[in-house]
Amino acid sequence: MSPAKPLIGxxxxxxxxxxxxxxxxxREGLAVYAADSLEALPxxxxxxxAHARAVPRDDWTRLAARLPTLVVSDERQDADLLRAVDAGLVDYxxxxxxxxxxxxRMIGKAIEVHRLAVEREHDxxxxxxxxxxxxxxxxxxxxHLAMLRLDQQAGGQIQRKLLPTRPQTLSGVTFDYWLAPSLYLSGDFLDFQAFNTRYSLFYFADVSGHxxxxxxxxxxxxxxSNRWQHEWDGEHPEALAAHWLAALNRELLDAGIGKHATLFVGVIDHQRRYLHYSLGAQLPMPLLVTDTGVTPLPGEGMPVGLFPGVDYPKLGCQLPEHFxxxxxxxxxxxxxPGDTLDLRLRELERRVLASETLEDLRGSLALGPLANDDDGIAESSPGHEELPDDLTIMMVSGFGNDRS
Structure with a gap:
């Protein structure tokens, strides 16, 4: 169907x-409707x-406001023509x-210009x-972002309150740490507690994502961990770390939240100066520094929360007086620095060997000074924009290294 012809009044x-x-x-096929006044037009x-002679003087402005209008006249010096042009008509x-x-041609051009003007106004x-x-x-x-930011900040404060006070010395072994979330909340976590005068328990976790x-x-x-610690009777410390990891593996799988974690769980026997431990895909491996040098703790285990029915290793090592x-x-x-994982791990070994304190290692990584309280740790951490991932460092030292 051909489009309707424009109607010319x-x-x-x-x-x-x-x-x-x-x-x-x-003559060009245009549809025409003739009338003797503006009101008579559809x-x-x-x-x-509009012919200059047919429109009263006061109607030109009203006509121009309603429709694009061409003015025609039989004489160039027609006073009515001049009044029409002054009123702002399209052309004459x-x-x-x-x-x-x-x-x-003028009619066609005026219609097109008017159509474009209408479209521009519509746009x-x-x-x-x-x-x-x-x-x-x-x-x-x-x-919503401001509300989310406030929620995240509040959640970060609560999470920091769950962390243990730092530093702490338990029966000659000192625990210290630094935790910097890449956002307000962290997927890294750790804890250490004295079970009694003989045993202290600690773990170090890195949950996938952040x-x-x-x-x-x-x-x-x-x-x-608090529940399991209260349930432990103090017997068979060599089995506790592996039992914790297996239990947590089941809990995460049963929860169905799609999260897994790498973990290190340790039990220090202060009487024997012995470390019982188990691990689940810890990376980097824990590094033990003694008078003879630096050594990654041996052992390997599966991540926690990925595979059902996993048995975790029961591992242990003697702790010297200074470690x-x-x-x-x-x-x-x-x-x-380093282009490969192996080079970066070797660089980490070199730096922890040269670091006597947590402050020393942080300084070698250009992470700034260490605050003395949990809120200060969060405020002085790079966090948010500077770190691509959560970053946590924990140092356990003793027994002769105790400087408290």
Whole structure:
């Protein structure tokens, strides 16, 4: 179906001249409606051709506001023509019957210009509405982000309150740490507690990912470790670490949250100066520094929370009078030079061997000074933008290394 022809209105006094004007316009197949006043025209006009003599002086402005209008006149010096032009009409032509071809081209051009103007106005209004909607959406998003940031900050404060006070010395063994989340919440976690005067228990965990979901797993870990410690009767310390890892593996799988973790769990027998431990895919491996050098603790185990029915190793080693045991989350690898994992691990061994304190290792990694309280640790950590992953360092030292 061919598109409807635009309807052209002709305003002129009735008579042969008006009929001739209408006929001149209609020669190009345009639809024409002739009337003697603006009020007599139908609403669907695309354009009006008005004779200067047929429109009262006060109607030109009203006509120009309603429809694109061409003015025609028989004489160039017609006073009515000048008033029409001053009112802002589209254009004018003198002696239209003689210049019919020009008149029709002017009509076509005026219709096209008007159509484009209408489209631009439509686009402008649509863009203005879109901008208003985007502004409202941005304000709503900023509000939600601010609320989320406050929630994350509050969650980070609660998570830090779950961490043990640092540093602590338990029966001649000193525990110290530094934890920096890449966001407000961390997937890294650790704890150490004295079971009695003979045994102290500690663990070091790195939950996959970071942020809120990983932080929830660390809260679960804190709860479960406290429960399991209260259930332990102090017998068979060599089996406790492996039992904890197996139990946590079942808990994470049963929860179905799609999170797993690497863990190191240790039990220090202060009487024997012996470390019972088990591990689940710890990387980097814990590094034991003694008077003879630095050695990664032997052993291997599966990640916790990935595979059912996993048995974790029961491992142990004698602790000399002077030792430093270093545990680091894999975020530390991002702070070390080297093109390969092996080169970075060797660099870590070199740096922990040269570090007497936690402050020394942090300084070698250019991580800034160490704060003396949990909130200070979080505030002085790089965090948020500078770290691609959570970063945690823990040092366990004793027995002759006790400087308290």
């Amino acid at each position: 002709v305003i002129d006094t009735p008579g042969e001249e008006r009929d001739a004007l209408a006929e001149t316009i209609a 609403e669907e006009m695309a354009l009006v051709v 032509i003198v002696d239209p019957l003689r210049h019919g071809s020009l008149l029709r 402008r209004k649509r863009l203005a509405k879109l901008n208003a909607d985007l502004e409202e959406l941005n304000e709503s998003l900023e509000t 942020g809120a979901s990983s932080a929830f797993v660390t809260v679960l870990l804190k709860y479960l 430093r045991l270093w545990l680091c989350s894999d975020g530390i690898l991002e702070c070390l």
